[in-house]
Amino acid sequence: MREVALFFTWREFGAGTTTFTAHLYKGFEDAGYTPYIFRVRPKTETFTRKFAQFEDVYYRNVSPDDAVKIARSTPSLLCSPCPAKHLVDPEIIHKLIKAGMRVVIHGVIDKRIHARLGTLPLIQSPFVVRPALAKLFDRAYYIPHPYVRAYASPPQAARPKHAISIARTTFVKNTHIILEANKYLLKPERVELRGTVDRMYVRHKLRIDLPSKEHPSKGFPPMWDKGAVECSQAMYAVDMSSGSNHVGGGTQYTFLEAWDGGAINIINKDWLDDAGVMKHQVNCYAVASVKELANTLQSYQPEEQEFIRENGSHELKKHEARKVAKAYWGLLNK
Numbered sequence: 413m414r415e416v417a418l419f420f421t422w423r424e425f426g427a428g429t430t431t432f433t434a435h436l437y438k439g440f441e442d443a444g445y446t447p448y449i450f451r452v453r454p455k456t457e458t459f460t461r462k463f464a465q466f467e468d469v470y471y472r473n474v475s476p477d478d479a480v481k482i483a484r485s486t487p488s489l490l491c492s493p494c495p496a497k498h499l500v501d502p503e504i505i506h507k508l509i510k511a512g513m514r515v516v517i518h519g520v521i522d523k524r525i526h527a528r529l530g531t532l533p534l535i536q537s538p539f540v541v542r543p544a545l546a547k548l549f550d551r552a553y554y555i556p557h558p559y560v561r562a563y564a565s566p567p568q569a570a571r572p573k574h575a576i577s578i579a580r581t582t583f584v585k586n587t588h589i590i591l592e593a594n595k596y597l598l599k600p601e602r603v604e605l606r607g608t609v610d611r612m613y614v615r616h617k618l619r620i621d622l623p624s625k626e627h628p629s630k631g632f633p634p635m636w637d638k639g640a641v642e643c644s645q646a647m648y649a650v651d652m653s654s655g656s657n658h659v660g661g662g663t664q665y666t667f668l669e670a671w672d673g674g675a676i677n678i679i680n681k682d683w684l685d686d687a688g689v690m691k692h693q694v695n696c697y698a699v700a701s702v703k704e705l706a707n708t709l710q711s712y713q714p715e716e717q718e719f720i721r722e723n724g725s726h727e728l729k730k731h732e733a734r735k736v737a738k739a740y741w742g743l744l745n746k
Contacts, residue, residue, distance in 0.1 A: 415446045416741065417482050419513060420471065421499065422492040425464040426608065427580070429492035429518060430634045431665045432541070434466040435558040436491065436740070439733030442560075445741060448472065448486075452479045452504050465635035476501040483511035487744040489539075490515045493525045509534045514744060517545055517552070539740065542662025543688050553743055556689075558736035559668045559728065562640035566674025566725050575603040575648035575678075575709055578639045579666050582609075586652040586680070589702055596706035603650050603709070606642050607666075608632065639666065643673025647717075648709060655683035663689050667696070668731055671724035676717055678708055695723040 420433050433449060440447035449463055449471035456478045460470035474482065482488065490513055496502040509515065509531055515538045517523060526532045537551045546552040579585045587605065594602040632638050643649045649670035667690070670677045677696035684690060684698050692698040693716065699705045 414444070414741070415448065415486050416440055416744065417486045417488040417513075418447055418449045419479070419483075419488060419490050419508065420449055420451055420463075420492050421490065421494040421505065423494055423498040425634060428665050430464050432516070432518070432557060433491040434463060434469045434634065434636075435560050435733050436489075436737060437463075437469050438560050439558045439735075439737030440741070442734040443737045443741070445737065450474050450479060450482065452476055452500055454500055465633045467636055476504050476507070479504065480507050480511045483508045483513040487741070488513040489740065489744065492516075492518075493522050493529070495525055496529055505529055505531050506534065514539065516541065517548070519545070520548070523548055539743070544662065555736055555739050555743075556731050557663055557665065557668060558733040559665075559672070559731040560636070560733045561672050561728070562637035563644070563672055563674070566672070566721060567644045568674075569644070571645055571647050571675075573604060573646040574601050575650055576606050576642060576646040576675075577603050577650045577652075578607045578642050578669060579651040579653060580607045580609075581605055584653055586654060589652040589705065590650055592702040593705040593709065596703070597709060601709055603648075604646075606632070639669030640672035643670045643675035645673075646675050648678050649673070649675040650678045650705070650709075652680050652705070654680055663731070668728060671695075671728040674721055674725070676720050677724065678705065689727065693720065695720055695727050 418433055418437060422429055437447045437449060449469070451471055451473050453473040454475065456475045457473045460472045463469040463471045488508070490505065490508065493505065499505070515535050517538045517540045523532065526535060537553060538549060540546050540552045540554050541557050543554050546554050577590055581587045590603045590605070649666065651666045667677050667679065679690060679696050679698050681698040681700040684692060690696050690698065697708050699708055
């Protein structure tokens with residue numbers, strides 16, 4: 413039996429590493445492997461628990477000692493790091509890497525976490541999810557984000573909404589840029605916020621800087637298809653997160669969900685800083701300011717927009733979860 417262990421050490425569900433883990437799990441299943449998701453807790457449990465809100469994806473809690481045994485006997489992958497203060501055993505990531513577990517790096521924040529943990533010198537040939545991240549290491553393997561499509565091809569039905577954002581409403585996503593742009597737009601042209609809400613961000617940023625604006629109160633947890641379904645209802649999907657936080661030149665799950673749903677991505681221009689996947693007026697629009705965002709949302713160029721939509725759908729094929737899982741398996745067993 414071709415088994416693979418996926419370790420998820422982040423303290424809570426949410427953000428891209430949760431989605432990554434679920435899509436990679438499904439990719440391994442679809443490719444004929446037997447994946448397991450493990451979280452390291454004080455005691456080993458014999459039963460499984462639901463992984464976030466992803467249907468048919470489960471994880472099991474295991475003790476630090478049992479986790480090390482698994483890493484020694486099974487091809488293993490760290491899908492999300494975690495600062496030491498949130499780990500049940502501050503040395504557990506050291507121990508797992510020494511036992512043979514390989515590491516996925518999702519952004520510069522991951523590298524900082526490993527530097528603080530002292531595990532950075534132990535990481536040999538990590539996997540990276542964006543091409544530019546490979547430059548941070550002497551040797552690294554780029555494998556794109558795994559993605560399980562909701563739609564075989566972008567939906568062609570009418571889109572009742574002009575623009576939405578399924579990105580989290582939080583500091584790193586620069587949600588205030590979207591709300592500032594909405595000031596310049598007629599109500600039908602404004603961006604509707606549909607992502608998970610960070611209450612601290614609303615309280616300490618939005619209510620102070622934009623006290624007169626309506627603030628988001630809705631959102632949805634990580635789950636299959638929801639982001640793509642939301643995007644299938646809109647012409648544009650807006651995400652103003654900074655590519656410099658991740659090292660640009662690649663993708664994130666909001667981009668993939670927009671392509672899946674047939675919406676046109678409008679992203680922060682600094683995602684284009686490194687030659688990579690996202691290309692302005694090819695598979696997305698990229699903007700550098702509030703005014704540029706507002707102007708883009710007011711534009712109407714149907715031929716160009718259809719070209720961008722088709723290119724996005726084509727790019728999404730490179731992220732097919734089954735193919736991505738096979739790439740990981742090949743390198744885990746190299």
